[in-house]
Amino acid sequence: MKFIHRCIERLAGTVVRVRTTEPLVALTFDDGPDPQGTPALLERLAAHGAMATFFMIGKRAAEQPELVKTVHRAGHAIGNHTWDHPSLPLLSRAERRCQLRRTAEILPRQGRMLFRPPFGHFDAPSQLDVFLCAGQAVAWSAIIPDWEGRPAAELAELARQALHPGAILAMHDGLMDFTDACWRDRRPTIEAVDLLLSETAGRYKFVTLPELMRRGKPVRACWRMAPDLEMLHRLKRADGTARRYGREPS
Numbered sequence: 001m002k003f004i005h006r007c008i009e010r011l012a013g014t015v016v017r018v019r020t021t022e023p024l025v026a027l028t029f030d031d032g033p034d035p036q037g038t039p040a041l042l043e044r045l046a047a048h049g050a051m052a053t054f055f056m057i058g059k060r061a062a063e064q065p066e067l068v069k070t071v072h073r074a075g076h077a078i079g080n081h082t083w084d085h086p087s088l089p090l091l092s093r094a095e096r097r098c099q100l101r102r103t104a105e106i107l108p109r110q111g112r113m114l115f116r117p118p119f120g121h122f123d124a125p126s127q128l129d130v131f132l133c134a135g136q137a138v139a140w141s142a143i144i145p146d147w148e149g150r151p152a153a154e155l156a157e158l159a160r161q162a163l164h165p166g167a168i169l170a171m172h173d174g175l176m177d178f179t180d181a182c183w184r185d186r187r188p189t190i191e192a193v194d195l196l197l198s199e200t201a202g203r204y205k206f207v208t209l210p211e212l213m214r215r216g217k218p219v220r221a222c223w224r225m226a227p228d229l230e231m232l233h234r235l236k237r238a239d240g241t242a243r244r245y246g247r248e249p250s
């Protein structure tokens with residue numbers, strides 16, 4: 001049984017970091033493309049010669065095809081972050097596959113589809129669906145909490161502490177779900193990235209996830225995170241829609 005479990009993990013496990021001795025790091029940004037956040041971030045990354053990976057929301061990508069092309073042409077990697085950011089374990093299998101496939105159809109093709117589960121929520125059926133849709137699930141070695149109004153210097157410090165060869169850092173160039181609309185402002189994140197890239201210049205190289213995974217050995221884990229229903233019910237959505245998940249919080 002242990003052997004079977006290890007085989008499944010090796011084939012379909014979620015990438016959480018990459019084993020390498022080279023000073024390579026992957027910055028990843030979720031929930032875009034965002035008409036303000038994404039171009040401003042692209043400009044900062046270009047100024048530092050840094051590459052990154054953008055896990056895009058299908059619905060937002062469909063609304064902004066030119067911005068998707070701009071990210072792609074700049075050489076950054078693009079991954080799938082579902083069509084409209086649901087918590088995958090709470091969907092039916094058919095809904096889950098639709099979320100994955102519909103998004104994959106409109107994003108530029110770049111080898112095996114990289115996929116990041118919204119909120120990190122993931123269970124065994126979700127993992128299987130990503131695998132069957134030819135996707136590679138990627139979580140993170142550190143997620144920087146840039147959705148609750150923290151200042152740039154604090155975010156930069158947290159990111160700096162999380163740096164190591166093969167690290168995968170998660171941040172947001174957009175924000176699809178939030179509890180306070182003022183936290184949608186992406187300027188603290190962009191300033192934090194700018195600070196991080198300035199302070200680590202010459203010590204770390206920031207590359208796309210596919211490049212990091214090519215140059216090292218991806219570490220796969222059995223990533224499981226149960227949906228937090230109370231948190232989900234508190235959230236407001238950037239597109240104004242309301243998503244209801246089964247029971248209301250008690």
Ligand SMILES: [Zn+2]
Pocket residue numbers: 030031081085117118119176
């Ligand atoms: Zn997200």
